[in-house]
Structure formats: structure tokens, C-alpha cells
Amino acid sequence: MAATEQSVRVNVPPEAFYKVIADYESYPDILPEMEFAQILERTNNTVTARFTINLIKRVSYTLELVEDDPQGLSWSLVEGPFKKNSGGWRLERTDDGGTLAHYSVEVNVGLFVPKSVSNRLVGKTLPALLAHFKKRAESLA
Numbered sequence: 001m002a003a004t005e006q007s008v009r010v011n012v013p014p015e016a017f018y019k020v021i022a023d024y025e026s027y028p029d030i031l032p033e034m035e036f037a038q039i040l041e042r043t044n045n046t047v048t049a050r051f052t053i054n055l056i057k058r059v060s061y062t063l064e065l066v067e068d069d070p071q072g073l074s075w076s077l078v079e080g081p082f083k084k085n086s087g088g089w090r091l092e093r094t095d096d097g098g099t100l101a102h103y104s105v106e107v108n109v110g111l112f113v114p115k116s117v118s119n120r121l122v123g124k125t126l127p128a129l130l131a132h133f134k135k136r137a138e139s140l141a
Contacts, residue, residue, distance in 0.1 A: 003106035008130040010099040012141045014091040017099045018070040020137040021089050024049045030136045031129060036060075045069075048078060055125065061085060072102075084108040099137075103130060 027037040036052035045067045052060040061080025074088030087105035
């Protein structure tokens with residue numbers, strides 16, 4: 001099982017950053033490895049969404065995302081080739097009105113997903129993921 005947490009400072013308020021991280025269907029425009037994202041169901045503060053990523057191997061999975069606007073969101077695996085895929089964003093307002101965004105993820109791959117995919121999900125691609133979301137939020141501000 002691979003798990004990690006990292007943070008990034010973003011020069012927009014939490015409300016603006018939250019809009020970017022909660023715009024799931026725009027993830028393919030934000031993240032180069034994300035090929036597809038679709039909201040399947042939305043009920044109050046819970047969203048079920050389907051994603052397809054291409055990290056060494058193409059992988060599709062469904063997450064349940066629980067939104068806490070603008071403090072962050074969390075997710076857990078509904079269906080896919082992982083044994084576990086959970087995590088979240090926790091957003092803090094900084095003294096200068098920006099955001100300190102904390103991102104955590106825990107992934108445990110199934111039999112048909114190479115361990116290299118989980119290692120990339122929680123290790124090598126995480127700094128780039130944070131940079132992509134930061135760039136998107138700041139470009140929209």
C-alpha cells in the first residue's frame with residue numbers, strides 16, 4: 001500500500017481553489033494523465049464520478065467524493081482495479097488571503113494493476129498534480 005501527503009501554497013482564496021478541485025469533469029484539461037472524467041450522480045454534497053487515467057497502463061475507476069465547500073473534499077473507491085483509493089484535499093486560508101492546500105492519497109493496487117502505477121500515483125506524479133491544480137486556479141483568478 002502506498003500513501004502520502006503533500007501541500008502547496010496557492011495564490012487564490014480557498015473558495016476559488018475549491019471550485020477548481022471540485023470541477024471533476026475538467027480534470028482531463030488540468031491533468032495530462034487524465035483521459036476521461038464524468039459525474040455519474042450528484043446528491044447533496046456527495047458525487048459519484050468515473051475517471052480514466054493513463055499511467056503506464058490505462059486504468060478506469062469510480063470514486064465517491066464527499067464535498068465540504070470550501071474546506072475541501074474527500075474520496076473513497078466505489079469500483080475499479082484498486083483494492084483501495086482514498087484521500088482528500090484540506091484547504092486552509094493563509095494570512096495573505098491565499099490557500100494552503102493539503103492533498104493526501106492512499107492507494108493499494110489490485111492484481112491486474114502494476115505496482116508501478118500506484119507508485120506513480122502517490123509518488124512521482126504528486127508534485128506535478130499539485131502544480132497543475134495550482135496553475136489552473138491561479139490562471140482563472
